[in-house]
Amino acid sequence: MNSAVRELAAWLAADDPAPWLVETSGSTGVPKRVALSRAAVLASVEASARRLGASGRWLLAVPSSYVAGLQVVCRSLVAGHEPVLLDDHASFAEAARDADFVSLVPTQLHRLLDGDADALRSFHTVLLGGGPIDPGLRARAEEAGVHVVATYGSAETAGGCVYDGYALDGVALKIDNDGRIRIAGPTLFDGYDGDPARTAEVLVDGWFLTSDAGRLDDDGRLQVLGRLDDVVVSGGVNVPGPAVAARLRAHPSVEAVEVLGVPDEEWGNRLVAFVVGTLDLEDARAWVAETHPRSWGPRQVVLLDAIPLLPNGKPDRLTLKDSVIQGGV
DSSP, X not given: OOHHHHHHHHHHHSSSOOOXXXXXXXXXXXXXXXXXXXXXXXXXXXXXXXXXXXXXXXEEOSOTTSHHHHHHHHHHHHTTOOOEEGGGSSSHHHHHTTOSEEXXXXXXXXXXXXXXXXXXXXXXXXXXXXXXXXXXHHHHHHHTTOOEEEEEEEGGGTEEEEETTEEOTTOEEEEOTTSEEEEESTTOOOEETTXXXXXXXXXXXTEEEEEEEEEEOTTXXXXXXXXXXXXXXETTEEEEHHHHHHHHHTSTTEXXXXXXXXXXXXXXXXXXXXXXXXXXXXXHHHHHHTTSOGGGSOSEXXXXXXXXXXXXXXXXXXXXXXXXXXXOO
């Protein structure tokens, strides 16, 4: 049992333990220390098991310092197992033989489908979270026979609290007039450690005010449209960056894309597409215009060998933006 697993096991068994502190990724700003009670973590563990219809041993393939890793460890321990540690095995396929479930981010799934599809198929469920999930990636996994469940949540909600668009038992969803997603229920965090002012901004009357925009369909299914600040105002037009990125990812010459707004003297903000592939600016704008207003097309395309990632596997958006502002790419 490694030190992180041992510490979490002791925390779960302790009498009235202090909140567990989880640092956010900092993908869009300064990382925050999120205080999670044991009750919130266990509520998430139990609701997840009910939705999946089973519990068992989990493979830890993401850092245990982030909430996804915390949940992998706790789900295993509550089910009576030590988690399987990917780092203790020679390969993903070898580790997968000892586990029933795994949590991955989209980048991991994309890479594993190329060489470890058999291992992925062996899992009861692959939970996929940590960022937008491209429909093409989801379809590719399904075609390979991999059972994927897409999750939505954050450290502030003790991890994924919405599975394939539907809230877990006990979790409530609401959309504000500005499109902001609100979340309530037993999995919410206690607050930001040492920052009561920021806590008061986002924990209001029992609701967590996320930074994401979304909508609920008639069946109560949530569609996440992207972060509220991902709407880029360019030349007076509101351009939803995630929708443009999703369209560009569907191009046959594109392997990966991130779309961000960068300050621009002429446009106010210009939409920049960071592309792993061979797409040029003219083709990118034409491709976007086939399904969206032409004004949504990127004003700049930056070709990369790979999208820079944070330690938790999420795109490092700040590095991308800064590289353009400072003229590094």
